[in-house]
């Protein structure tokens with residue numbers, strides 16, 4: 001069999017803007033490829049890499065003539081996935097079509113369509129291997145764990161609840177030989193950035209664990225993994241990192257250090273194996289404050305940067321969001337990380353109901369912080385959660401999944417939408433000036449400077465024009 005694994009090209013300018021800073025490996029497809037037996041051929045088609053996604057897709061379909069086409073997709077990519085699946089049905093009617101990924105997990109019924117043969121929820125390796133085996137034997141795809149079959153057999157009951165995650169020790173090492181690692185990069189800002197350091201080095205993505213033990217009310221992760229944090233075996237992660245073709249590693253974990261014992265063991269394992277790489281990881285302020293030694297250890301072995309969810313500039317809002325942290329804790333964590341030489345990427349959220357006064361307060365708060373990279377999202381409940389069901393009646397667009405990038409407000413904004421977008425874009429632009437690269441003198445490669453300025457301009461424009469993604473009657 002010939003198996004084609006496809007990562008769609010996003011449509012939203014906001015996501016395309018983000019991709020100018022981070023275009024990370026299609027790791028999910030590397031995992032799936034790893035369970036395809038060697039007797040079959042497998043190919044990864046990453047449509048983010050091409051200018052004309054449709055043309056590239058149709059060309060690949062005609063040349064590679066796959067027997068099975070499998071798509072991954074976030075919610076904002078779901079319409080694109082459906083259209084590509086319909087093209088497969090039209091041009092290669094005999095090929096089987098499988099969808100998986102985040103949208104399939106949270107909203108499987110949205111993929112209950114005649115152009116799709118199987119919808120996989122949750123971790124895909126086991127179900128995908130089972131699907132391949134069934135197709136090879138010419139059998140039906142019904143009755144496989146975590147797999148829903150569209151059409152008359154679609155089981156709405158099975159689409160409820162959250163799929164169980166397998167033992168992380170059973171997962172394969174992703175196949176990175178199916179893409180060119182030089183196509184993937186991330187903006188790499190460090191404290192005391194060395195002169196002429198590469199700003200956009202090639203980056204690999206590695207998952208060391210699933211889930212998070214915390215239960216922030218706005219976050220889908222506690223739903224996805226049942227409130228558990230499940231690490232992979234340390235030896236397997238060390239071997240994977242040691243074999244990476246890149247020096248820079250972006251961890252795709254939800255919280256890398258929440259299990260202190262595991263994180264320490266991993267740091268020691270990497271050090272013992274003589275692995276010298278640079279790392280970027282996601283964490284929370286309470287973890288940083290609880291485990292200062294752990295972060296010192298990680299700094300020693302190469303931790304350059306950490307993503308820290310500040311979320312809101314007031315304790316009241318943090319309490320309401322169930323974040324379990326305070327403004328003071330966030331600031332202390334920032335100081336502590338900077339103090340040991342770890343650059344912080346502080347993430348903030350705004351809410352659709354925010355007024356000019358909220359934006360002004362957020363602005364003033366960020367102005368008062370020491371040099372720090374900042375990013376912003378709009379707090380939007382995740383499809384598939386009870387919070388989402390609650391807001392569903394007030395969703396202000398008829399295509400909420402297409403706009404679910406955590407940057408487009410889904411419910412009516414208190415400010416006129418165009419004004420909301422203007423203030424949001426201004427906040428993004430102004431916060432750019434807090435970036436350590438801008439605040440402290442560094443010699444940056446000229447081409448990297450041009451690239452960063454261009455990326456920032458496009459990103460900011462995407463936010464300013466975000467209102468155009470809604471019907472005109474909502475703009476004012």
Ligand code: B12
Pocket residue numbers: 010015018019022023024025026027028029031032070071072073074075076098099100101102103106120122123124125127128207211220221224251252253254377382383404405406407
């Ligand atoms: C790391 C990460 C990122 C990274 C890298 C993403 C990338 N690959 O380019 C960065 C920071 C760049 C990023 C960006 C964004 N992200 Co993000 N990200 C994550 C995070 C934390 C982990 C995703 C990951 O890569 N996991 C590792 C891989 C191996 O696991 P996986 O993707 O789950 O894949 C497994 C299964 O899903 C399944 N599977 C996947 N595809 C398929 C396909 C088939 C056929 C089958 C059978 C199975 C299958 O098997 C896979 C193998 O194990 C998740 C949260 C989470 N825990 O899921 C959010 C998350 C996926 N991101 C999200 C969003 C919204 C975004 C952004 C739009 C912007 C934003 N505001 O954060 C952008 C969009 C990027 C894009 N290109 O579209 C949302 C998606 C919500 C939704 N309903 O779609 C999530 C869930 C977080 C959230 N806020 O709710 N993200």
Ligand code: SF4
Pocket residue numbers: 212213214215216219220221222254255284309
């Ligand atoms: S700490 Fe982060 S990953 Fe964990 S529940 Fe809160 S927001 Fe989600």
